Amino acid sequence: MTMTMLRSAKVLPLVAALAAACSKTPEPTATSTPEPPAQTAPAAPTQKAPAAPTQTAPAAAQPAAGELAWDAPASFETAPNPNSMRKATYKIKRAAGDAEDAELSISQAGGSVDANITRWVGQFAEKSADSPKRSEVKVNDIKVTVVEVRGTFSGSGMPGMPASAPKPAYAMLGAIAETPSGELWFFKMTGPEKTVTGARADFDKLVNSLRVK
Template sequence: MPNPPTPLHRPCLTHPTSAAIMGAGLLLLGFGCSSDRVSHYRVPKESATPQAPIPAMPPKPMGERTGEPSDVPPPPKPKGSLKWSLPKGWSELPGGGMRFATFKTPYAGKLEATVVVLPGPAGGELANVNRWRGQIALPALDEAGLAKSRSTLKSKVGAVNVYDFTSEGQAKSRMVAGYVATPDGNTWFLKLTGDADPVAKAKPDFMTILGSLHLD
């Protein structure tokens, strides 16, 4: 009589060794999944790179020109610079920037008297006169108009070219300017500007200043 068939061997899932192996696999799988989740959601913040401290600005050297009126020293005194005599009641104030000097007048109203010195021809007489005319809204001149508007005053430094312009309209501005080139190659501009009436009162004194010009 034939033997009955041997049943297939099925490993028992509750065997301690099998359970341990499967538990370890599941645990590793869980670590892998957990690791994926951590790497996806918990991105470590990059540590901020420390920045080098900004160095403190060094103090400005004395006499540095910053463009502020109180911090701009007067220009250096040119060799053999121009000199003048002031009428009674006038006084001289230090200049600044391009301005060599400022005159304080005894007359009330809008009025200013200044001295500017520039090296060389400073662009030429015609260009400077037209720039002055533009400041009081007057049209430019040509060479013929320049010669016609020029008067000459003698001084110890030589001939001083004088110009006198008054603006148009009701509120009139006036400008009286002296233009002189000195032997050292510099060009000097002495200007009296302001409202027409105060300039008219101060002009005789200003002409006296132009006539007193001499070299240092």
């Protein structure tokens, strides 16, 4: 066997091996698996603040049943109430020649109409021949009993209360108003006779203005 043939016999198997190696399918290149996108926690639902309760203005206070209203004449000067029983107090300027002003007190109390008239008349130690006078009028569904007394005024007329120094030539002009609900209101003017007599027209105006609120 010649040398050329030997070389050819060695080369052929080598070439065949190389060809077989080249014919193999190359291995796929490994690729990284994509990570799933990060999941964020769902946002908490937005909670609305509770609406503030609607506030309404408080209702105006209602007057008590049987409360009276009246119009005081300009000649009646408002004065402080001496006690809690008084609803109002007015001073009436004295007439010429009188030593004191007259006073009109307005109050609300118990007792019957007759019992209070008896008490008022009892405040006069001596009464004039035509005293007392009593009459009744109706004003806006309010029954009003009017009483007039003249003479020597002696004091409170209340049991256990001392009488004041007698005051001659005095007068009292009173009105007891009975509301439709049965409550009694007292309008009592006392003072020197001339002053009380001179204020009679204004007193009547006040009485005629009475009304239930």
